[in-house]
Amino acid sequence: MRGVRITAFLAFCSCLAATSLTAHAAEVDPCTLLTVAEVDAVVGIKSLPGRPYLGSKEICLFSPDTSSSTDQPVVNLMVQKLFMFQGQKNMGPHPVSGLGDEAYWSGGDYYAKLEVRKGSRAFSITVTAGKTATKAQQLEKMEEALAHKVLARF
Numbered sequence: 001m002r003g004v005r006i007t008a009f010l011a012f013c014s015c016l017a018a019t020s021l022t023a024h025a026a027e028v029d030p031c032t033l034l035t036v037a038e039v040d041a042v043v044g045i046k047s048l049p050g051r052p053y054l055g056s057k058e059i060c061l062f063s064p065d066t067s068s069s070t071d072q073p074v075v076n077l078m079v080q081k082l083f084m085f086q087g088q089k090n091m092g093p094h095p096v097s098g099l100g101d102e103a104y105w106s107g108g109d110y111y112a113k114l115e116v117r118k119g120s121r122a123f124s125i126t127v128t129a130g131k132t133a134t135k136a137q138q139l140e141k142m143e144e145a146l147a148h149k150v151l152a153r154f
Helices: 002-023 035-042 083-090 136-151
Strands: 060-061 075-081 093-098 103-106 113-116 121-128
Touching: 035 060, 035 136, 075 083, 075 136, 083 113, 083 121, 103 136, 113 136, 121 136
Parallel strands: none
Antiparallel strands: 060 075, 075 121, 093 103, 103 113, 113 121
């Protein structure tokens, strides 16, 4: 009987490991979730193609072409673990309806970050205004428009 329990336990652990490996292999490259044209149209910049931020596999950065001023807005798209989404919900955000299964913004006068959950996955979008006089409400609208595009591919 003990041998059956040990075998069952090992089979269960193998299933968990296989599920974990499959989930890891199926992770989404954040740089494939938006196009340069979408970022340019929504944010009003001329962006370089999205590229991993500091080599990250979870964060993609869209920033202005090198011929543009570095003071232009920048888009940061992060595919995140669900526990990160749940943990940041406790930081006083306001909910957003109509995006994924659950969404909220957090931020202040000139900063907004949109967090979106769809099923067991989550992502965040942050549009940083650079030196433009952009208010958080304007950033929120940009982030919401970009989130709809991401959700179509997520």
